[in-house]
Amino acid sequence: MIGRLSGIILEKEPPLILLEVQGVGYEIRLPMTCFCQLPNLGQEVIIFTQLIVRNDSQLLYGFNNKQQHTIFRELIKINSIGPNLALGILSGMSIYEFFNAVEKEEIINLIKLPGMGKKTAKRLVVEMKDRFKNLHDKLFNKYRNTLLIDKPAKVSNIDVKTEAILALITLGYKPQEASRLVNNIAKIGMDCKTLICNALRSTL
Template sequence: MIGRLRGNIVEKQPPMVLIEAAGVGYEVHMPMTCFYELPEQHQEAIIFTHFVVREDAQLLFGFNHKQERTLFRELIKVNGVGPKLALAILSGMSAQQFVTAVEKEEIASLVKLPGVGKKTAERLVVEMKDRFKGMHGDLFATETDFTLTSSQPPEAANDAEGEAVAALVALGYKPQEASRMVSKLNKPDADCETLIREALRAAL
């Protein structure tokens, strides 16, 4: 089991980051809420990981804090929620927002997430609410609002929009829907991460 990585960020292609540790490059899938916090490319990062082994693939999921990984692990225990859906849920909502939505039984907020229908949302509320009772009450008590600034030149705007759409599709949105979400923002000078963040925020 790979539980923690410390290394330099070689490449950032949301929602995946390539981290080189001890000469080995690890492809790590991260929720966008964690991706926003990563250092810039070629800088060192420390992430907590969850390793998933399937018949057709071996996948590594990464998080900035142990609490986020704990929530991810509890999510994939819910019937009908796999790693990909859990990744989408934690990309559309921060850990604190998700906990709040579950505790307040905000079904309407949960169904706005890609891949989450009414039955899945209801199941999440019922099962996760019980799981939270067994955790520390302040497990996800703090939430930070990250403000992203654009450092991308205007001529790269089309690339940023394309990358943002691709990332949203990877998170479970349909291509047409992802394209519409990005185009509605009307932020031609924004970088990829900003576009993804704003699109996900607008979807809720």
């Protein structure tokens, strides 16, 4: 099992990165809350990973810290929540926001996440409430929700918007909804990461 990788970021295309570790390139999928905190290309980063093996593929999911990794592993244990939906949940909310949504049974906020229906959201709240009782101290005693955004890059605003829309579609949003979310908050000078993160937060 691959649980942790330390290497150089070669490519970044939301929600994927290509991480070089001793000459080997690992393609890793990250929730956007993690992607937005990554350093620039060519810099070193430590990623906590979860390998998902399927009949036709092996997919590697990555996280910036153990808290996010732990929540992902708990989410995929729930019936009807696969790794892609779990990735969408962690892309749309920080783990602190997710914890509060579960504790306060905020179903209306959970169903705003891509691929999350009302029935699944209710099951999620019931099952995660019990698990959070044991995980709370481990997850939140020293955890502070911090979002680090790189300085805006000088690139075409049209290209940035297109890239952001494609990233949201990859996370499970329908093309029309992804386009609406991005266009509603897009401003000249925004880089792709800022645009995606602000679009996701606008759904809460």
